[in-house]
Amino acid sequence: MLKLEHISKTFNAGTVNEKRALCDLSLHLRPGDYVTVIGSNGAGKSTMLNAVAGVWPVDAGRILLDGEDVTGKSEHRRAGNIGRVFQDPMMGTAADMWVEENLDLALLRGEKRGLRWAVTKSDRAFFREQLATLGLGLEDRMTTKVGMLSGGQRQALTLLMASMKKPKLLLLDEHTAALDPATAKKVLEITDRIVEENRLTTLMITHNMKDAIRHGNRLIMMNQGKIILDIEGEEKKNLTKQMLMEMFQKVAGSTIDTDEALLTRNS
Amino acid sequence: MSAASYFSSLSLLKLAKSVPGGVAQGLIWGLMALGVYITFRILDAADLTVDGSFTLGGAVAVMMILGGCPAWLAVLCAVLAGMLAGFVTGVLHVKLGIPIILAGILTQFSLYSINLRIMGMAANKALSVDKYELLLSSRAIPSAILTSFAIAFVLVSVFYWYFGTERGCAIRCTGNNPALARALGINIGLMKIIALSLSNGLVALSGALMSQFQGFADINMGRGAIVIGLAAVIIGEAVGRGLLGKRLNFYGRMSFAVLGGVMYYLVVVVVLWLRLNSNDLKLITAIIVALFLAAPYLREKRKVSFRRGGKEGAASC
Numbered sequence: 001m002l003k004l005e006h007i008s009k010t011f012n013a014g015t016v017n018e019k020r021a022l023c024d025l026s027l028h029l030r031p032g033d034y035v036t037v038i039g040s041n042g043a044g045k046s047t048m049l050n051a052v053a054g055v056w057p058v059d060a061g062r063i064l065l066d067g068e069d070v071t072g073k074s075e076h077r078r079a080g081n082i083g084r085v086f087q088d089p090m091m092g093t094a095a096d097m098w099v100e101e102n103l104d105l106a107l108l109r110g111e112k113r114g115l116r117w118a119v120t121k122s123d124r125a126f127f128r129e130q131l132a133t134l135g136l137g138l139e140d141r142m143t144t145k146v147g148m149l150s151g152g153q154r155q156a157l158t159l160l161m162a163s164m165k166k167p168k169l170l171l172l173d174e175h176t177a178a179l180d181p182a183t184a185k186k187v188l189e190i191t192d193r194i195v196e197e198n199r200l201t202t203l204m205i206t207h208n209m210k211d212a213i214r215h216g217n218r219l220i221m222m223n224q225g226k227i228i229l230d231i232e233g234e235e236k237k238n239l240t241k242q243m244l245m246e247m248f249q250k251v252a253g254s255t256i257d258t259d260e261a262l263l264t265r266n267s
Numbered sequence: 268m269s270a271a272s273y274f275s276s277l278s279l280l281k282l283a284k285s286v287p288g289g290v291a292q293g294l295i296w297g298l299m300a301l302g303v304y305i306t307f308r309i310l311d312a313a314d315l316t317v318d319g320s321f322t323l324g325g326a327v328a329v330m331m332i333l334g335g336c337p338a339w340l341a342v343l344c345a346v347l348a349g350m351l352a353g354f355v356t357g358v359l360h361v362k363l364g365i366p367i368i369l370a371g372i373l374t375q376f377s378l379y380s381i382n383l384r385i386m387g388m389a390a391n392k393a394l395s396v397d398k399y400e401l402l403l404s405s406r407a408i409p410s411a412i413l414t415s416f417a418i419a420f421v422l423v424s425v426f427y428w429y430f431g432t433e434r435g436c437a438i439r440c441t442g443n444n445p446a447l448a449r450a451l452g453i454n455i456g457l458m459k460i461i462a463l464s465l466s467n468g469l470v471a472l473s474g475a476l477m478s479q480f481q482g483f484a485d486i487n488m489g490r491g492a493i494v495i496g497l498a499a500v501i502i503g504e505a506v507g508r509g510l511l512g513k514r515l516n517f518y519g520r521m522s523f524a525v526l527g528g529v530m531y532y533l534v535v536v537v538v539l540w541l542r543l544n545s546n547d548l549k550l551i552t553a554i555i556v557a558l559f560l561a562a563p564y565l566r567e568k569r570k571v572s573f574r575r576g577g578k579e580g581a582a583s584c
Binding site for chain 2: 053096
């Protein structure tokens with residue numbers, strides 16, 4: 001479904017701040033893969049997701065989405081096939097617009113937006129039904145400005161917005177990191193349900209190793225702009241945090257001392 | 268002059284007589300305020316093109332009417348010219364990466380020369396209502412009020428519909444959260460250009476009507492228009508919120524932007540009636556706008572202030 005072929009990206013090339021963020025990175029996701037991504041700060045996790053979303057062009061390599069080469073396409077032209085949820089709950093919704101207007105914006109993701117009235121009666125019924133599945137009571141607050149909702153409610157709404165049109169790819173960039181543990185758990189449950197029900201191909205970054213192990217069918221670990229571990233199936237099911245730490249040590253060598261603290265944060 | 272003789276010289280009848288003219292002018296400026304509302308509130312950007320596009324509207328309308336064109340067609344052309352000005356600002360900003368304030372200033376600056384050329388290098392062009400059929404005129408104030416009110420009513424309704432459509436929602440999302448808009452596949456550059464064009468079309472319409480109302484176009488008629496537009500938007504907003512509170516919906520917001528223009532002009536009428544120096548009007552306007560813009564910030568600061576930190580009394584938990 002998604003193929004990254006030898007992707008490289010360097011920021012601030014030629015200056016003292018030069019940062020090689022992605023280094024000859026390749027990754028192949030099969031349809032329905034639900035991949036958790038872990039790695040220390042600066043490993044390139046978010047950079048990889050941004051490269052896929054097309055926030056900026058990559059320096060080298062190719063990005064194929066469902067067989068189509070999207071390397072040269074800008075962000076808004078890729079958006080039709082990619083749903084995204086960001087770390088900051090403020091990022092994924094338009095605060096001054098109503099809940100139903102936000103959902104309608106998402107319903108038209110990647111489509112031509114014409115002069116039809118945006119939220120129709122049948123849209124409203126559909127949104128109500130979709131919101132009810134979140135179990136947060138949002139179906140009764142469709143004409144509330146999203147800015148009035150809590151962080152958890154906004155993130156759940158963003159998830160719905162990102163997945164409603166069944167995108168070919170769902171990108172979750174630490175979407176529970178800004179939430180309290182109980183809310184984060186709830187949002188992750190909703191995530192699992194949405195991904196499984198729609199069989200969405202998903203990349204989910206997390207800072208929490210337990211979450212990375214518990215969710216999804218595949219786990220990748222990144223370090224210095226590369227994928228250093230790729231575990232799936234039975235092997236992933238039997239994974240423990242301890243094993244993961246040891247694997248990291250073996251592959252990444254001595255950096256474990258400094259990265260351990262970061263990797264185990266929140267867990 | 269003693270205070271007593273000053274007050275006794277103020278005639279309420281005189282004030283009452285100048286109110287209708289103020290209302291008519293206010294409604295015309297209200298249309299420009301609606302244009303400012305689109306950029307300032309919906310797109311969340313300050314567009315300074317308006318000073319130029321207001322005059323542009325006036326210049327195009329007057330010259331075309333003088334050339335024998337029917338008034339409605341002249342106004343339509345003025346609107347298109349204003350949209351073109353907004354389009355240029357949009358392209359400077361979106362395609363050439365110039366900050367939006369600077370882009371607006373550049374267009375406005377260049378419009379001074381363009382407007383002069385349109386007016387045949389004259390700083391002022393008179394348009395007599397006796398010789399030409401105009402849409403409105405200060406000679407017939409009641410019908411001028413009716414005409415401008417009807418136009419304002421129709422346009423507020425049209426824009427209420429427009430911003431409820433899929434395209435309109437995309438523009439609102441662009442103003443509210445551009446990063447989200449991109450992630451949803453919205454071409455935010457295009458949305459900005461569309462909004463700037465629509466806004467400046469409205470401003471030019473206002474200029475075209477004003478030049479007919481006052482019977483001339485002047486190269487300086489748009490000077491400070493942005494401040495008056497902002498004043499109208501902000502005053503209207505404050506009054507609308509005061510009167511309707513949470514019931515103030517989107518239709519109400521746009522209506523009150525227009526009504527803000529009327530309220531502004533009523534203040535002007537009172538100032539002139541009090542025989543304050545009309546040259547001080549711009550100073551007074553600027554102070555009013557500054558106060559209204561500062562109010563929300565100061566209110567917030569009063570609630571969360573270090574000076575009062577720890578002195579709020581017993582904990583309320």
